[in-house]
Amino acid sequence: MPVDYSPNQGLIGVPGSRWRLNTPALVLDLDALERNIDAMAAHCRTTGQALRPHAKSHKCTEIARRQKAAGALGTCCATIREAEVMVGAGVDGVLITSPVSSDPKIDRLMALHAANATLMVASDTPENVTALEAAAKARSVDHPLSVVVDFDVGTHRTGADGQEAVIALARQIDAADALRFAGVQAYYGHIQHIEAYDERKAAVAQEAARLKAVVAALNEAGLAPDIVTGGGTGTHDIDHREAVFSELQAGSYLFTDVQYNVCALTPDKPRPFEPSLFVHASVVNNVHDSHAIIDAGLKSFATDGPAPEFAAGTPIGATYRFFGDEHGAVVYGDANERLDVGAQVACVVPHCDPTVNLYDVYHCVRGDTLVEIWPIEARGNP
Amino acid sequence: MPVDYSPNQGLIGVPGSRWRLNTPALVLDLDALERNIDAMAAHCRTTGQALRPHAKSHKCTEIARRQKAAGALGTCCATIREAEVMVGAGVDGVLITSPVSSDPKIDRLMALHAANATLMVASDTPENVTALEAAAKARSVDHPLSVVVDFDVGTHRTGADGQEAVIALARQIDAADALRFAGVQAYYGHIQHIEAYDERKAAVAQEAARLKAVVAALNEAGLAPDIVTGGGTGTHDIDHREAVFSELQAGSYLFTDVQYNVCALTPDKPRPFEPSLFVHASVVNNVHDSHAIIDAGLKSFATDGPAPEFAAGTPIGATYRFFGDEHGAVVYGDANERLDVGAQVACVVPHCDPTVNLYDVYHCVRGDTLVEIWPIEARGNP
Numbered sequence: 185m186p187v188d189y190s191p192n193q194g195l196i197g198v199p200g201s202r203w204r205l206n207t208p209a210l211v212l213d214l215d216a217l218e219r220n221i222d223a224m225a226a227h228c229r230t231t232g233q234a235l236r237p238h239a240k241s242h243k244c245t246e247i248a249r250r251q252k253a254a255g256a257l258g259t260c261c262a263t264i265r266e267a268e269v270m271v272g273a274g275v276d277g278v279l280i281t282s283p284v285s286s287d288p289k290i291d292r293l294m295a296l297h298a299a300n301a302t303l304m305v306a307s308d309t310p311e312n313v314t315a316l317e318a319a320a321k322a323r324s325v326d327h328p329l330s331v332v333v334d335f336d337v338g339t340h341r342t343g344a345d346g347q348e349a350v351i352a353l354a355r356q357i358d359a360a361d362a363l364r365f366a367g368v369q370a371y372y373g374h375i376q377h378i379e380a381y382d383e384r385k386a387a388v389a390q391e392a393a394r395l396k397a398v399v400a401a402l403n404e405a406g407l408a409p410d411i412v413t414g415g416g417t418g419t420h421d422i423d424h425r426e427a428v429f430s431e432l433q434a435g436s437y438l439f440t441d442v443q444y445n446v447c448a449l450t451p452d453k454p455r456p457f458e459p460s461l462f463v464h465a466s467v468v469n470n471v472h473d474s475h476a477i478i479d480a481g482l483k484s485f486a487t488d489g490p491a492p493e494f495a496a497g498t499p500i501g502a503t504y505r506f507f508g509d510e511h512g513a514v515v516y517g518d519a520n521e522r523l524d525v526g527a528q529v530a531c532v533v534p535h536c537d538p539t540v541n542l543y544d545v546y547h548c549v550r551g552d553t554l555v556e557i558w559p560i561e562a563r564g565n566p
Numbered sequence: 567m568p569v570d571y572s573p574n575q576g577l578i579g580v581p582g583s584r585w586r587l588n589t590p591a592l593v594l595d596l597d598a599l600e601r602n603i604d605a606m607a608a609h610c611r612t613t614g615q616a617l618r619p620h621a622k623s624h625k626c627t628e629i630a631r632r633q634k635a636a637g638a639l640g641t642c643c644a645t646i647r648e649a650e651v652m653v654g655a656g657v658d659g660v661l662i663t664s665p666v667s668s669d670p671k672i673d674r675l676m677a678l679h680a681a682n683a684t685l686m687v688a689s690d691t692p693e694n695v696t697a698l699e700a701a702a703k704a705r706s707v708d709h710p711l712s713v714v715v716d717f718d719v720g721t722h723r724t725g726a727d728g729q730e731a732v733i734a735l736a737r738q739i740d741a742a743d744a745l746r747f748a749g750v751q752a753y754y755g756h757i758q759h760i761e762a763y764d765e766r767k768a769a770v771a772q773e774a775a776r777l778k779a780v781v782a783a784l785n786e787a788g789l790a791p792d793i794v795t796g797g798g799t800g801t802h803d804i805d806h807r808e809a810v811f812s813e814l815q816a817g818s819y820l821f822t823d824v825q826y827n828v829c830a831l832t833p834d835k836p837r838p839f840e841p842s843l844f845v846h847a848s849v850v851n852n853v854h855d856s857h858a859i860i861d862a863g864l865k866s867f868a869t870d871g872p873a874p875e876f877a878a879g880t881p882i883g884a885t886y887r888f889f890g891d892e893h894g895a896v897v898y899g900d901a902n903e904r905l906d907v908g909a910q911v912a913c914v915v916p917h918c919d920p921t922v923n924l925y926d927v928y929h930c931v932r933g934d935t936l937v938e939i940w941p942i943e944a945r946g947n948p
Contacts, residue, residue: 191647191674191948206646206670206948240891262892264588265573282861282892286848286908288588292573308851311907336853341889345853373890466668469690471718471727479664482920484947488869488888506870507723508755509622509919510644510664525693526668537891538864541924544946564926565866566573566588 190545190557201554202547203528207466208480210543211530212558214550216460217247217438223456224420224437225254231424236279236413238435239266241537243562244546245273247438252277258302260413260433261562264289269562271300279413280305281369281433283312283334283342289566290315294323301327306369308334308344313356313363320362330366331357332413335398337391339373347398354407367409368402370395371433376418381448385422392426399428417457421450441536442490462495462530463539464547467523468511475505475513476523480531482509484542489535497529504531572927572939583936584929585910589848590862592925593912594940596932598842599629599820605838606802606819607636613806618661618795620817621648623919625944626928627655629820634659640684642795642815643944646671651944653682661795662687663751663815665694665716665724671948672697676705686712688751690726695738695745702744712748713739714795717780719773721755729780736789749791750784752777753815758800763830767804774808781810799839803832823918824872844877844912845921846929849905850893857887857895858905862913864891866924871917879911886913 192209195201202211228235237251240262248259248270258277261267270278283306284293297303297320307313313331320329333353336343344350350368357365372391378384395412402409415423417436423429436444439461448454465480485492485506492504494514501517514523523529533539541563548556574591577583584593610617619633622644630641630652640659643649649662665688666675679685679702689695695713702711715735718725726732732750739747754773760766777794784791797805799818805811818826821843830836847862867874867888874886876896883899896905905911915921923945930938 191670204670206674207668208947210947283850285850285861286589286910288573288586289848292588309853309907315908340854340857341859341893341895342851343853349853466671468665468667469724471691471725471731472722475722477723479667482868482870482917483923486864486869487920488864511723513723525691526697528668535864538869541865542947565590565592565924 192547192554193557195554196556197553200552202549202552205464205528205547205554207464207528208484209464209547210540210545211462211464212546212548213460213462214548214555216458220438220440220457220460221251221254224434225256227420227456228432229255233424233429234431236260236277236431236433238262238281238433239270239562241435241540242438243269243540243560244558245269245275245561246558248275257431260435263562264292265564265566266562267296267303268292271296271303276300276302278303279332281371282306283308285312290319294319297329298323298325304330304332304366306332306334306342307353307357308342310353310356313353313360317360317363328362328364330364332367332369332411333357335368335370335395337370337372337395339371341373343370347401350398351401351405351407354402355405358407365407367411367413368395368398370412370414371416372414372419376416377443377447378418379447381451384418388419388422388426392428396428417444418447418449436536439533439536441539442493442532442534445532459495459532461533461536461540463492463533464528464530465512467514467525467527467529470523470525475515477507478512478514478529479510481506481511485531485533486535486538488538492531492534495530495532497527498523574929574936575939577936578938579935582934584931584934587846587910587929587936589846589910590866591846591929592922592927593844593846594928594930595842595844596930596937598840602820602822602839602842603632603636606816607638609802609838610814611637615806615811616813618642618659618813618815620644620663620815621652621944623817623922624820625651625922625942626940627651627657627943628940630657639813642817645944646674647946647948648944649678649685650674653678653685658682658684660685661714663753664688665690667694672701676701679711680705680707683709686714686748688714688716688724689735689739690716690724692735692738695735695742699742699745710744710746712746714749714751714793715739716751717777719752719754719777721753723755725752729783732780733783733787733789736784737787740789747789749793749795750777750780752794752796753798754796754801758798759825759829760800761829763833766800770801770804770808774810778810799826800829800831818918821915821918823921824875824914824916827914841877841914843915843918843922845874845915846910846912847894849896849907849909849911852904852907857897859889860894860896860911861892863888863893867913867915868917868920870920874913874916877912877914879909880905
């Protein structure tokens with residue numbers, strides 16, 4: 185869906201325009217984004233892991249293309265809509281990491297499968313494999329649909345439960361003419377945000393041992409996985425030490441939100457990535473001694489994680505407080521402060537993925553200048 | 567912004583299509599919606615209050631038109647984008663209830679003001695009135711911009727602080743050639759969700775006394791307000807008893823989310839409205855004894871209020887738990903339950919306004935049939 189509306193279009197290229205945006209606006213610092221893309225690409229070159237970064241964080245074809253240009257294999261997608269947008273834009277190597285389970289979405293998956301031979305999808309139940317097989321057979325495409333078995337490594341969300349279930353699914357896929365067994369997926373969702381590196385490493389070790397056993401059993405059964413895929417930003421500098429994943433699915437490293445900014449991501453360099461994504465807001469009301477009101481609230485930030493943190497425009501020590509659907513408060517640290525009505529402030533985004541999903545466009549800046557506006561084509565449902 | 571993409575378009579008119587949607591999907595029960603619209607319209611006819619319902623809840627021109635057809639004066643908007651969409655669709659009587667404080671948005675306000683003489687806007691600081699006056703003067707439109715003074719009745723969000731501040735702002739507006747003093751706005755945001763009717767009524771009484779004093783003082787100063795506007799769904803059967811508002815801004819009554827569904831809204835009929843808005847989701851994984859996984863999570867529901875509640879498709883006693891960006895859990899009440907992969911469930915939306923903001927369209931149903939798809943034109947930022 186092309187974005188056909190942005191009140192900030194006229195500000196592109198105007199010096200200082202970053203601070204004169206219609207707000208609330210999602211602002212992407214391209215210099216920081218590029219440093220983050222390069223840092224993860226360099227990390228993967230060093231460790232020998234491939235990178236198939238997750239588009240559920242950014243939902244934007246321009247970013248997926250830039251990640252591929254820096255060496256990524258393709259892109260992971262969480263939803264069929266993300267996959268449609270990415271495949272439609274010519275991005276090869278799409279892996280849909282959430283099982284596609286309902287009939288209407290399996291129909292859409294089959295249209296993508298017919299259009300692109302590099303598409304892969306995760307599956308985690310025998311019913312779902314049966315449904316995928318029937319649909320792929322009915323479609324009679326000249327290439328099989330590549331399916332990876334999703335293995336539950338302790339998050340208890342998606343994934344087959346235990347080694348035997350994984351082997352059985354791999355056999356079922358391998359036996360289906362219209363499907364190809366492509367490998368195994370495992371995602372430690374519950375481990376990514378453990379703040380201390382050593383604690384996170386210990387938690388990974390336990391689940392990685394189970395994953396290694398599954399891979400060994402698959403090899404023994406003559407079902408050698410082509411790929412073993414998983415991992416995230418939180419475990420990117422742990423996964424390669426376990427030497428089990430062939431490729432990494434990290435996504436949030438692009439933006440480095442408030443949540444990840446407090447995680448010690450590597451043993452030697454706690455912050456290998458930097459915040460690149462901000463919400464800019466304007467002061468609406470300044471009549472209170474304790475706080476100012478800005479125009480970004482529950483509809484402008486994800487609310488499931490920590491609060492947004494101020495990056496610019498506010499007095500030192502000020503903290504953000506949600507104040508209804510449309511508003512937030514800049515709570516002053518010092519009673520002598522007061523912001524001007526109309527002044528603009530910038531916040532580091534709290535949980536990045538659901539924050540991005542609220543916006544239609546990225547306002548891309550270099551320094552203080554708006555330089556481009558990128559549509560977030562894959563936002564929204566279903 | 568017209569919606570040019572819906573994977574459910576082909577299901578319109580197909581019997582039973584409500585339960586075969588691509589999910590997560592926002593589903594609007596038109597029979598329930600119409601009963602809610604009629605019930606509030608009848609309430610306002612009985613009490614003699616006018617109704618200018620709030621579009622921040624629904625963000626949809628079709629719904630605003632239906633409310634007007636049922637007798638509403640116009641529509642309230644929280645953002646300049648909502649106002650642009652409503653005015654653009656020919657909806658007269660728009661009142662922007664949040665002060666428009668930054669220069670880029672004041673420019674857009676002036677374009678709307680030039681296009682529509684019935685537009686009104688709230689203001690709450692002398693700086694903002696000065697900015698509105700300068701902009702309206704520069705625009706030299708043949709009608710003045712109507713401005714209501716927003717009075718803080720205890721929420722401490724927007725609004726002028728105290729009676730003297732209100733009188734001063736009214737005088738400032740009245741003295742400006744390009745502006746017209748249109749009245750007073752007061753919104754008890756902090757009171758709307760008090761669950762017990764009598765407690766909510768007592769809380770209103772205290773603030774209503776302050777508002778009455780402000781109105782009396784304005785009359786005495788020769789600044790009689792044309793309108794006194796405020797109130798919400800939570801106080802709709804309290805406000806008229808205080809006889810101070812000339813018009814009501816309620817919005818959530820359309821949908822009656824989980825939050826409002828536990829409020830005793832009137833003394834004699836605790837639930838005068840009914841849930842009309844649902845999120846439908848599909849089962850992705852059923853391998854766990856304790857819960858099934860569905861495809862609606864942090865990106866499909868507002869997370870600031872209570873959890874979603876199941877309305878259909880799940881075993882009795884099942885509860886919703888958030889499980890990451892794309893998923894939720896149906897936590898079984900009884901260990902012997904298990905849902906089928908691909909099965910569809912329906913949830914009453916938690917906090918309605920920020921949930922609606924996540925979606926591009928309403929899937930409108932009558933009974934079990936999808937009958938129309940309405941775009942949510944004013945969602946998103948900025």
